[in-house]
Amino acid sequence: MLKKLWLSYRQWYVKYLGLQNHKNETDRLSYYRDQLFISIFTLTMVLGSISYFPSIIAAIILDKWFVFYADTIAILVLFFGFLYRKLSLENRKVIYSATFLVLSFGLVYDLGLGGNGTILLFMLSILITLYSSTRSGINSIIITAVFYLTLILIKYFNIIDIQFFVEGPLEGLTIVFINNIIFCLLTVYAVSFLIQQLHKALVKENELQQMLKKEHNKTIKAKNEAEQSNKLKTAFLSNMSHEIKTPLYGITGSAQLLKSDLQLDKANNEYFQIIEDNSKLLLAVFNDVLEISQLETGNVPIDISKVKISDLLDEIKSEFTGKVQEKDIQFSTTINFKTNKTFRTDQDKLHKALNHIIDNAIKFSPKNAIVNISCSPIDDDTLQFKISDNGIGISDIHIDKVHLPFFTIDLENKTGTHGAGLGLSIAKSYIELLGGTLQIESEVNKGTTVTFQLTSL
Template sequence: MLKKLWLSYHQWYIKYSGFSNQSEKDTLSFFRDKLFVSILILTLALGYFSYFPSTGMAILLGKWSVVYINTLAVLVVTILFFNKQMTLKTKKIVFSVNFFVLSFVLVIDLGLNGNGTLLLFLLSILMTLYSGTKAGVISVLVTTVFYIIIICVYYFEWVDLRFFEESSFEVVLIVFINNVLFSLLTVFSVSFLIDQLHNALLKESQLQEELLEKHKNVIKAKERAEQSDKLKSAFLANMSHEIRTPMYGILGCAELLKSYNLEDEDYKEYVSVIECNGKELLDIITDILSISKIETGLMNITKTEFNINESIDDVYKMFLEDAETKNIHFTLNNFIYKRDFIVNSDQNKFTEILRHLIKNAIKYTSEGDSITLSCSLDGSNTSQLRFHVSDTGIGIPADKVKTIFNSFYQVDVANRSTLNGSGVGLSISKAYVKMLGGDLELESIEGEGASFWFSIDIDLQND
């Protein structure tokens, strides 16, 4: 409750005085001014709170000088508080002089039994805080001069002061000397602490500026890298398209050449080599074009109605001959309950997913190994189809499982020369699976094989 009242009171005065609009000040000066404003606000509130009981007690005791000086001090603080025209520097001077006068009167009138000496001690600390070391030392010097005058008056009996009768000369002298020494010690201690805090703030500010500059450089580097990556992807996409066009012409001519010199076996073999390598190169170019579109966000989904079982059979037959050539057991386990199972999805992307996974499995298996393609409705979600491609090939090392889906990445194996391909098949497959509403997952044990499975969303078009 008190905290909320203080914050609202403080914020109101900051707006009223216009202090928040000040500028062109170094950090330490700004915080000294801010501290003085807070001291002024608190002094007014506590001053009025303590004025009435202290003044009433002074009246009862007949201490009219205390009544007058208390009233004058409170009026001065009030004027400083509400005056908008006076600068903060002037307010600090008037505030300090006001409390010097109050302290002097209290010391003269009440002696060591009053709080005048305590006010002088506190005033030296406050002046050090809101005006600096020089002001603090000046406050101690002013206090010292005042004490010297009091000692001289006491010693030479120039004026008969009441508190001289209550304390001996030695006691007054010791108290005044101790007050001056402790005030001076406190001023230098507070000044040292403020300087250390100021240096720490400057260092922190410098570090923040350096950190901000480094952050800006990182952002610029990131933007340059992203721009470079986009340019690379755009270049690959453009070049892949430009290369793929003449490749169709080469493959078309190879198809025509197959009808000539049917009796020449060498001729037929050369044409076959041209055709096989041309198709392989076309697949690589197509994959690079696809990954470029994926990375640049240009790949779209085109949904159509198609028979999912026919697409599965087409992919299976496409790779069955390759598997038999390597003497690999390739098995299809289709558990989709209806033969004419019509779905609404992107047929080309679905086919590409299976094609890349099966092609990858054949690549990393050898004679006597097996590959299994399983298809079924997801038991927990009938609007999804689940597919599983497993093999008993070389498997994937545990430290490569997380990076296997990175673009242009291939598992390191001893006989690397037997491998081919662009290394983007799994990246494309994973991206396509996400586009179709699922996620591609992997389990593998090195030397025992690998298993990939994924689910895709389907819009059923069946009765």
């Protein structure tokens, strides 16, 4: 409640004087000094108004008419500085500082060292240092020192009979005054040091903010450029998909027609077969490039349905019949659950992932090798797929790179295998899209095992 009242009161005063945008915040230290002064001034007027009435009542009772007039004049001057709109903030600081300096001197003169005049002088030097500057704080101490020196000279030469001088000898007063000045100086310099450190921190913060802003702008620019580049790449590949597939289909179709219509000898028949095989190979490579590009954009929807795993594996096995027969590879599937079990996932993406992994296993296995795909339940909602072979294997230095796009372990093509090195990368992307993680274990010349788990979606 009090906090809300205080904030409303302060906000009213700032608005009343039109100080909302009185200074550019780039000068952070000066800005905070002004904000501090506004808070001090507004709080002073509240507390000063509350304390004024008890003070003057006590002064009247104790017959301290000097204190009565001093407090009254001080509060009126402060109200003038507080409410007069035409004054600048710097002039308000001067009025505030001068009023309390004069009031403090008057209290010291009338009440002596037993009053609160010396305390006000000490606090005022600190406040001036905080809301104005170190130089202003030092100047207030110099003025105080001149005042103390004047009192000592008056006492020494007996120029005026000042009542409070009876409190002690001249030497004692001199020591007290000197100690007060030294203590004020130490305090002002300590506060000044803290302000300087704060200023350095503010400057550093501002520099860091500017750097972060520049880096943020660079990041946004790079992000926009990357998004634009991805859009252009997707548009390019989509266009090239049509431009390349159309003539390839024309080539393969024409080759098949010619082969069926013409009476070809064995040699010419092989030439036509080469045309067909290489056209299909080129089409497969291009489809892989298009597929990995679409996966990189992240705009690949998931179509969830109930999948009968046994039927899916049988379908995949039949698709590789030609390849396994060509290399005399023993290709088997192992299902460790009921064949009618269904599993909720994206059948097309799981099919493609398994297809690419198995294709790699067959591709990098020698003749008469063994390739097996097994599927086992981990729990009611999780299946583990494992594809193993006894092919050429993968070395330790390559095991962390085989899933990268366009990477192939047979860089020198010693095995005579073909491919763009995208199969495993595509499979990994699809598996992760379905919530799984692909793991590879391999040993050179002994084979490779690829494992991943999927949870029903």
